[in-house]
Amino acid sequence: MLKRLVTWKGWESPWLAAVGVGGSAALAAAIVRWVSAFWGLGANSDGLAYLILTRSLLAWKGYGYPLPDGGIKPMTHFPPGYPLTLAGLSALGLTPENAALVVSMVSFAALIGFAGWAMYRVTHHAWPVVGLAAWLAVAFGTLRIYAWVLSETLFMAWLFFVGWALARWLEAPSRRRALLVGLAAGWLVYIRWIGLVALAWVGLVMLWAWWRRKVVAWGEAAWALVGGVLPPLLLMGVNHLWAGAATNRRILWHPPGAAKWRAALQTLADWLGGAFVFPKATPWGWGALVLLGALAAVALGWRWGWLRESAPRERFQALLVQWGAFIGVYFVALVAAITLADAATPMDWRLLAPLLPPASLVVGAALWGVLRSRPRAAAAATALWAVFLLATLVADHHAFFDARWGGVALRSFRWQQARIWKDARALPPDALLLTNELEATIYYTRRPAQPLVVPAAKGGRLVVVDSSTKEARVLPYPDMETWGRAVAERLEGRCAAVVYVTLKAPENRALEDAFRLIKREKSGLLLAPPGSETCLGVQP
Known part of the structure; x- marks a missing residue:
């Protein structure tokens, strides 16, 4: 049969x-x-x-x-x-x-x-x-x-x-x-x-x-x-x-480590x-x-x-x-x-x-x-x-x-309905946006933006690591507060705002101390550098 x-x-x-x-x-x-x-x-x-x-x-x-x-x-x-x-x-x-x-x-x-x-x-x-x-x-x-x-x-x-x-x-x-x-x-x-x-x-x-x-x-x-x-x-x-x-891409030598091979087997x-x-x-x-x-x-x-x-x-x-x-x-x-x-x-x-x-x-x-x-x-x-x-x-x-x-990841309902995007869209159209979430900010605000590269503390120094090449660049700042003030000084007098999406305590403190807080949402911060309040429509 x-x-x-x-x-x-x-x-x-x-x-x-x-x-x-x-x-x-x-x-x-x-x-x-x-x-x-x-x-x-x-x-x-x-x-x-x-x-x-x-x-x-x-x-x-x-x-x-x-x-x-x-x-x-x-x-x-x-x-x-x-x-x-x-x-x-x-x-x-x-x-x-x-x-x-x-x-x-x-x-x-x-x-x-x-x-x-x-x-x-x-x-x-x-x-x-x-x-x-x-x-x-x-x-x-x-x-x-x-x-x-x-x-x-x-x-x-x-x-x-x-x-x-x-x-x-x-x-x-x-x-x-x-x-x-x-x-x-x-x-x-x-x-x-x-x-x-x-x-x-x-x-x-x-x-x-x-x-x-x-x-x-x-x-x-x-x-x-x-x-x-x-x-x-x-x-x-x-x-x-x-x-x-x-x-x-640039040609450099950085072979996969044990973590990548474990990830392959896990897949x-x-x-x-x-x-x-x-x-x-x-x-x-x-x-x-x-x-x-x-x-x-x-x-x-x-x-x-x-x-x-x-x-x-x-x-x-x-x-x-x-x-x-x-x-x-x-x-x-x-x-x-x-x-x-x-x-x-x-x-x-x-x-x-x-x-x-x-x-x-x-x-x-x-x-x-x-x-x-x-x-x-x-x-x-x-x-x-x-x-x-x-x-x-x-x-x-x-x-x-x-x-x-x-929803899933950066198109979950938390990201799609985050109030920080509405706040950023309400800024004057000629305001320059800097952000630590470049793609999300451009996508949800429908405005141009530039990346704000946030350093990491490593060995008592602040470094920025290129994820593609693993090259580390040491920044000339002793701490996050000094870095935040340097960013604010670079933007002083310009019509600009910082859209800081992922809330982390050290970066949060460093930026809030150096910038003027425009909006604080659960989804992030909207910050103004010194001298940009008038352009952004914020009371000095």
């Missing part, structure tokens, strides 16, 4: 698999909409930056942060692909926030669709296809990404589009398909700079294809190279002409158990077990599953090489970026998120290779997986409940 159930020819229908994938994609989009129903998608400072850049594009001012003189400060830290997409949708009548929601829902559905297609291409069975699609729809690691304003939402979907194009080239190589692969891979860099790894990824897979076929297809490789290199060169050239630099553990323990973190030690389990599953699937038959073996081998190469190249590139370019880059749930869908695809296909010829094991494993997915969905409800009703 079980054998008939598992081997029923109807499960091989692509239409049946498509229905399951479509249902999973709809579920994913519905969950994102449910989470964002009241306060919208969550955002950190990067997310607010994307929305600020979108507003700048919509105002036809260019790609950058607004300046007090009406111009902009060109942006090179973030490639323009994601904000341009939001701006394109906003031009149709959506707000940038709603455009981000549409991009999140559509990209999530597209990711699930491409991943399901890749699984069906190998297994030709609806069970593993729907199992993968449903997993991606409810996995804590993917939902956490798609519930935020993040460029990874678009990046992950486009990544699987590149994978689809690459798989089609592997299936039937041609110059036209090679050019499509190259162009698709090259455009990844417009979404995230780490998209440059796609060129190495495509190159490795094409090299493997040449080795397997023993046919020199240099023409196809050349077309892929042209398509892949032109978009990044165009972007870097425009950045150099527009901003004076291709990127805003792996959270992929399976994060929804069950949130807001606490899954113990990072479990991440090592997840990693070893995934490697063991792939080895088991290869040795005891796909190796036995020629055609299925070749399909799984192509999948393993294609996505295994991406996982390896992406992770190496991430470590290299932290080591050489940006020490502030974490190895956390956001940066490792692009590895979750391909890893799930490879592990799922490997396990199905073992189960497909063992009907009882396949039925039992499928039933257990369905129970786990249902439990994960219930856990997701609890994990994202607060996000639904209170």
